[in-house]
Every structure is written in structure tokens, then in C-alpha cells.
Amino acid sequence: MTVNVLVFPCGSEIGLEIHAALRHAKDVCLHGASSVSDHGEFVYARYRQITAQADSAELVSQLNALIDAWSIDLVVPAHDSVIPVLADNQQRLHAPAMVPEPAMAAICRNKNLTYGRLQGLGIVPRRVELGSADYPIFAKPAVGQGSQGAERVDNDERHRLLADSGIEYVFSEYLPGTEYTVDCISSADGTLLHAAARLRGRVKSGISVRTEPVATDPELEAMALAIAAELRLKGAWFFQARRDRHGVPKLLEVAPRIAGSMALNRMRGINYPLLGIYAYLGKPFTVMPQHYPLVMDRALGNRWRAKLAYERVYLDLDDTLLVRGAPEPQVMALLYQWNTRGIPVVLVTRHATEPVRTLARHRICADLFERIVHLRDGSPKSAVIPPGESAIFIDDAYRERADVASTRGIPVFDVDAVEQLREVRA
Structure with missing residues (x-):
């Protein structure tokens, strides 16, 4: 059974991590919505922008319209401010939301309330x-x-x-010591199944953009168990802690949601968004964490929306499909994308030896190409392309691109520009 999931707001760093974690999940169909034009529309294939903000009286009705249109089974919040709104409106929403009960959502949203609730545990600053x-x-x-x-x-x-x-x-x-985030996953009844601490190495706009696992720390593990027992949060959640001047970790905050940098521990075996969905749907699951050194460092990345329509691709071999003696990964990914979409690819090359043998040596299937044109007489590659054809041309050589652009008037690309042709939404 496929679970239709609506992520809101989907363009936040949290929403982008949810997408990365679930885009390959065979039992999840992702949908995204945001109140403003954001990166979510470049990431979510099923995307809608609404007008209501998190504090708007219209939010629930606008989300319900999407829930009904898309047959949504679960709404997943991707911003702290959305959690209490969804929690307070569970009865009005047409689908359940991955949020705690209203009173617990309010406690986690306000640090004074959090500290008051957890004061007796001896972990509050x-x-x-x-x-x-x-x-x-x-x-x-x-x-x-x-x-x-x-x-x-x-x-x-x-x-x-x-x-x-x-x-x-x-x-x-004031807490002058090392700061940590502890990623936690709990069962449907709120039993803590695993807690994984990581260092907040470099922080930008409150987001940990460089992080790595820390060695087993009994104090942080004890904090995780104590918080879990008191709050009984289910699914994915996290808390942040920092050491005081005596080296004792003290609580900063608790959040009942996915963290953008949970990707670090996701790489080591725990898919927090997916397991969180299972917890809220009452599905049984286990965790299988792996332990090895790993560092995650984040920077701005690019997504593209190229308004190009083409029915055939003409592709060069040397220094295009093969770069520095090896298949170029992005071009290979495009070959399979075009094959899946029924867009034929013509390999046009001046290769010094037999192209089919070279392809075979690199384990590239010749059947990925509609045909292979091996030019030996010095004729221009533009001659292979019929006039008026809806096509694109990819070649590392400027001379070849210039000839095709002027002769056939179709879009031409060097290898550095092909990333805009990939469809990576899900």
C-alpha cells in the first residue's frame, strides 16, 4: 500500500531532508506545499503553493483542499511554527498529522514550558x-x-x-562547552529505540552545516532516555544540549520533528522521516544503526527548471560521455533518464578506434543509443542532424557546438551544463 504524504512547508531545510529521505521509498508518494515561492517547487514533483501562512485562519482549509485532491494519508510538518497549528487542528484536518498532542506540542514550542516540564530531571540549565x-x-x-x-x-x-x-x-x-544535537527515534508508544548524538561543528542561520557523530556518551544517552520517558514523543524527534563550565551537558531545546541534518545519521542506517511515518501509522519497525566515521558538510546547491522541449539527443563520446578515461556520471544518469522517457539518443563521434568496442570496455550498453554515427571523413557533426528537428546537441568541443548552433539552430551544451537537463524531482 502506498502512503500519500503531504509535506508543509516543503521548501524548508527540513522539507528538503524529508524529500531526500523519502524520494526512493517504494511505499511513499511525496507531495509538497508551501506558503511562499521556495525551493520546494524545484524538488517536489507534486507541488502546490498556497496563500495561507502558518498563523492564518485559512491554513487548515487550504491544506484540506490539497488533502482531498491528492488523497493524502499523512501531513508532515517541516517547520517548528506549523507543529502546534496542526496539533491544535487535528479534528479539523482531513488527514492525521505527524505531530504530538496539543499540550505536548505547546510544551516543545516554548522553551520556558519545556524547562518547566523537565526541571525534575536535572538536565535543565x-x-x-x-x-x-x-x-x-x-x-x-x-x-x-x-x-x-x-x-x-x-x-x-x-x-x-x-x-x-x-x-x-x-x-x-551561560554554557561555554561543546554543543550537540541528539537524533532520536521512538516507537508508536513513545519508547525510545535509538539516540544518536552528533557535533554541531559549523552552524549557519541556526542550521548545523557541518556535523559528525560523537563517540558513545553515557550522559547524552541518559538525557535521551529521561526526556523520552517524560515526554513520550513518538517517531522522529531530537534535542540539543551544550556542556556547562564543569563539562556537564545541559538541555537547550526539544523538537518533535525531523531535523535537516538528520541526514548524517540517515546515512548510517536510520531513515528518520520514513520510520517516523511508520510510527504515526502504527506500523511496527526496528532500527539498524551502523557505526563508522562520517562527516557531513553542507553548502548551497543548484536545482534547475529548463524550459526545453526536444525529441532527440545528439551526444559526443570523447571528453563528453567519457571524461578522463571514465564514464561521466551525470551523462550516464541522463542516458538512463532519456531511455526511460523514450527520447532517442544518437552517439556522434570521431573516435580513433571502433566506438562499440570502447563502449563495451567501459561497460556502457550500446543499446542505450538509437544509432552510433562514426565520422571518419571530417564532415561536420551538424550534417548528421536533419534540418528543423527538435533536438539538442551535447559536445565538449566549442567548434562543434558553434557549428551545430549556427547551422541547425538547436540548443547546444558543454558537459558542465548538462546538469540542468536532469529531472531530480520526486
Whole structure:
């Protein structure tokens, strides 16, 4: 049975990780929606932009329209602010949402409420009242995400200014030590099945863009077990912790959702979005973590929407399909994409030896090509392309591209530009 999943807002870093984790899942059909034009439309093949924001009275009705149109089985939140809204409106939603009960969603959304609920566990940082501070201290909005609004406070004047700002803050002891995220997965009844700690090595806009696993840490494992027993969160969730001046880890926050950098531990065997779906649908599952050194580093990547219509591809062999003596991975992926879509590919080459033998040596099936044209007489490659044909031409040689562009008037590409031709949405 295929589960139709709606991710909202799908263009967030969380939504992009959910897509990466589920795009190959054979029992999941992904759908995405966002309130603004974002990267989700380049990633989700089934995508819709709505007008309602997370705090809009229209959000539930607009999500319900998508749920009905797409026969959605489960709504997955991809932003902290969406979780309490979905939790509070579970009865109105036409499909269940991957969120905790309203009271628990509210506790996790507000750090003061989180600290109050978990105070008895001995893992919460010491709170600091105005006028009693031994500076520096740490200040952070009680409701927020990432590191937005967080700062070190070094004096009473700044402390008082923040306290009187009209924004609810958490004022706590300053934690100068190492910071961690602990990715957790729990069963449908809230039993913790696994907790995997990772270092927050480099952080950008509150997102851990460089992270790596940490060795087994009994203190962090004990924190995970204590939080899980108290909150009984199910599916995927995480918490963040930082060591105090004595080296003791203290809690920063708990979030009942997917984290964008859960990809690190997903690579080591735990698909948090998929297992989270299983937990919320009441399906039994087990975890099989793997343990080996791994570092994840993130940077901006590109997705493309090329408005090109073509019915045939003409492709060069040397330094195009084969680069530095080996098949070029992106071009190979395109060959299979075109084959699946029924777009014929013609190999046009001036190869020094027999092209079929070279293809066989590199384990490239000659049947991927409609035909192979081996030019030996110095004639232009443009002569192979019929006038007026809806086609594209790919060749590393500028001279060949210039000839085809001027003679046939079709789009031409060097190897560095073929990535725009790949369809990677799911």
C-alpha cells in the first residue's frame, strides 16, 4: 500500500531532508506545499503553493483542499511554527498529522514550558532572574527556532532591555562547552529505540552545516532516555544540549520533528522521516544503526527548471560521455533518464578506434543509443542532424557546438551544463 504524504512547508531545510529521505521509498508518494515561492517547487514533483501562512485562519482549509485532491494519508510538518497549528487542528484536518498532542506540542514550542516540564530531571540549565545575574548569561526567545534572537548577555543593562522588550525570553546560565544535537527515534508508544548524538561543528542561520557523530556518551544517552520517558514523543524527534563550565551537558531545546541534518545519521542506517511515518501509522519497525566515521558538510546547491522541449539527443563520446578515461556520471544518469522517457539518443563521434568496442570496455550498453554515427571523413557533426528537428546537441568541443548552433539552430551544451537537463524531482 502506498502512503500519500503531504509535506508543509516543503521548501524548508527540513522539507528538503524529508524529500531526500523519502524520494526512493517504494511505499511513499511525496507531495509538497508551501506558503511562499521556495525551493520546494524545484524538488517536489507534486507541488502546490498556497496563500495561507502558518498563523492564518485559512491554513487548515487550504491544506484540506490539497488533502482531498491528492488523497493524502499523512501531513508532515517541516517547520517548528506549523507543529502546534496542526496539533491544535487535528479534528479539523482531513488527514492525521505527524505531530504530538496539543499540550505536548505547546510544551516543545516554548522553551520556558519545556524547562518547566523537565526541571525534575536535572538536565535543565539554571535559570537567571533579573538582578541576580553572574554575567555572562545566555538569552534566547522562548518561542523560536535555530539561533534567531539568541545572544550572550554580559551586563545588567542588556539583560533588563531584553526582559522589557515585550518578547518572552529564556535567561539561563551561560554554557561555554561543546554543543550537540541528539537524533532520536521512538516507537508508536513513545519508547525510545535509538539516540544518536552528533557535533554541531559549523552552524549557519541556526542550521548545523557541518556535523559528525560523537563517540558513545553515557550522559547524552541518559538525557535521551529521561526526556523520552517524560515526554513520550513518538517517531522522529531530537534535542540539543551544550556542556556547562564543569563539562556537564545541559538541555537547550526539544523538537518533535525531523531535523535537516538528520541526514548524517540517515546515512548510517536510520531513515528518520520514513520510520517516523511508520510510527504515526502504527506500523511496527526496528532500527539498524551502523557505526563508522562520517562527516557531513553542507553548502548551497543548484536545482534547475529548463524550459526545453526536444525529441532527440545528439551526444559526443570523447571528453563528453567519457571524461578522463571514465564514464561521466551525470551523462550516464541522463542516458538512463532519456531511455526511460523514450527520447532517442544518437552517439556522434570521431573516435580513433571502433566506438562499440570502447563502449563495451567501459561497460556502457550500446543499446542505450538509437544509432552510433562514426565520422571518419571530417564532415561536420551538424550534417548528421536533419534540418528543423527538435533536438539538442551535447559536445565538449566549442567548434562543434558553434557549428551545430549556427547551422541547425538547436540548443547546444558543454558537459558542465548538462546538469540542468536532469529531472531530480520526486
